[in-house]
Amino acid sequence: MRRSLVYLILGFSVSTCFANSSAIDHAPIGVMGDHFHKSGEFMLSIRYGHMSMKGNRLNGIAISDEDVKALPNPLSAIPPKLSIVPQKMTMTMAMIGGMYAPSDSVTLMLMSMFMSKDMDLNTYQPMMSRALIGSFSTSSSDISNVSLGALFKIYESHSNRWHGEITVDKSVGGIDKPDKVLTPMNMHIEMILPYGMQIGDKATRITGAITNVRHINNNWLVGGQAKAKHVIEHEAWYFGNTIEINSWVQHQLKRTLSVSARINFKYEDKISGRHSMITGPVQTANPENYGGKQIDVTLGVNVLAQIFSGEEDRIGLELVFPIEQDKYNLQMDSDYELILGYQKSF
Numbered sequence: 602m603r604r605s606l607v608y609l610i611l612g613f614s615v616s617t618c619f620a621n622s623s624a625i626d627h628a629p630i631g632v633m634g635d636h637f638h639k640s641g642e643f644m645l646s647i648r649y650g651h652m653s654m655k656g657n658r659l660n661g662i663a664i665s666d667e668d669v670k671a672l673p674n675p676l677s678a679i680p681p682k683l684s685i686v687p688q689k690m691t692m693t694m695a696m697i698g699g700m701y702a703p704s705d706s707v708t709l710m711l712m713s714m715f716m717s718k719d720m721d722l723n724t725y726q727p728m729m730s731r732a733l734i735g736s737f738s739t740s741s742s743d744i745s746n747v748s749l750g751a752l753f754k755i756y757e758s759h760s761n762r763w764h765g766e767i768t769v770d771k772s773v774g775g776i777d778k779p780d781k782v783l784t785p786m787n788m789h790i791e792m793i794l795p796y797g798m799q800i801g802d803k804a805t806r807i808t809g810a811i812t813n814v815r816h817i818n819n820n821w822l823v824g825g826q827a828k829a830k831h832v833i834e835h836e837a838w839y840f841g842n843t844i845e846i847n848s849w850v851q852h853q854l855k856r857t858l859s860v861s862a863r864i865n866f867k868y869e870d871k872i873s874g875r876h877s878m879i880t881g882p883v884q885t886a887n888p889e890n891y892g893g894k895q896i897d898v899t900l901g902v903n904v905l906a907q908i909f910s911g912e913e914d915r916i917g918l919e920l921v922f923p924i925e926q927d928k929y930n931l932q933m934d935s936d937y938e939l940i941l942g943y944q945k946s947f
């Protein structure tokens with residue numbers, strides 16, 4: 602009897618020790634600012650994102666190169682029609698972040714992101730036959746932004762918590778990076794790349810978010826986050842304000858393994874202002890061809906594993922698939938996105 606009591610106490614203390622961390626404690630890896638840390642705790646995180654876009658859509662409906670070539674060039678009379686058509690774009694992001702909790706009710710976050718963008722395009726004759734002249738690629742890369750934020754606890758019970766976020770974000774990436782472009786006159790000329798190929802806009806933004814995480818039972822939880830990003834200081838042009846709503850379901854298969862499904866709604870305003878040197882006969886040179894609505898679904902997995910010494914290492918992976926794209930005017934079609942993250946607490 603006494604022995605079984607000892608086992609019970611031992612078993613209980615071991616399980617409460619393990620209960621400190623489980624795969625389900627953190628949201629799917631694509632959700633930012635989802636969790637808290639205990640007073641004095643640090644966390645380091647590295648995230649990698651790869652996003653692919655292919656083909657084009659006009660007011661949300663897929664269209665061919667022929668259709669794009671038939672559209673007027675609104676930025677200049679020569680050529681009269683759009684003559685350079687984006688084919689494929691990839692964006693790669695590497696994000697490094699730190700979290701530190703000065704108390705149990707506040708966690709600070711510091712983040713910096715490196716981004717690279719690549720685009721393949723076709724150039725067509727400006728008039729007459731409109732035949733294909735050739736294809737070319739442009740690319741740009743830079744540190745894109747740095748941000749400093751705080752999470753603060755609003756309410757917490759055994760199975761339910763609410764917290765808020767305020768973050769200030771500064772875009773530091775280049776806003777007038779050039780690259781060689783194949784023009785409709787069949788010349789390779791170095792030009793300032795269109796807005797979508799720039800890494801930054803030098804704007805300062807403030808983000809406000811509210812997050813709720815609710816345990817249904819030991820193995821299931823649901824989470825929700827509403828986030829708004831607003832430009833408070835800017836240069837001659839800047840990317841639009843955004844509103845984002847995330848909701849997710851997570852299921853714990855075992856302490857060190859959870860799977861998730863998430864739905865993400867995002868709205869972004871068009872670009873405000875313009876750059877006088879961005880005038881090519883291509884859709885991305887027009888500030889009207891930015892922003893709109895998109896709904897994505899994601900499937901994810903969180904894993905805890907002992908790779909390095911100290912607390913268990915966290916690895917998260919998510920695959921993102923767009924299910925609804927209602928972007929303004931003429932834009933590229935979002936294909937898929939992959940997000941991979943590594944987190945370590947100290």
Ligand SMILES: [Cu+2]
Pocket residue numbers: 636637638644700
């Ligand atoms: Cu953290």
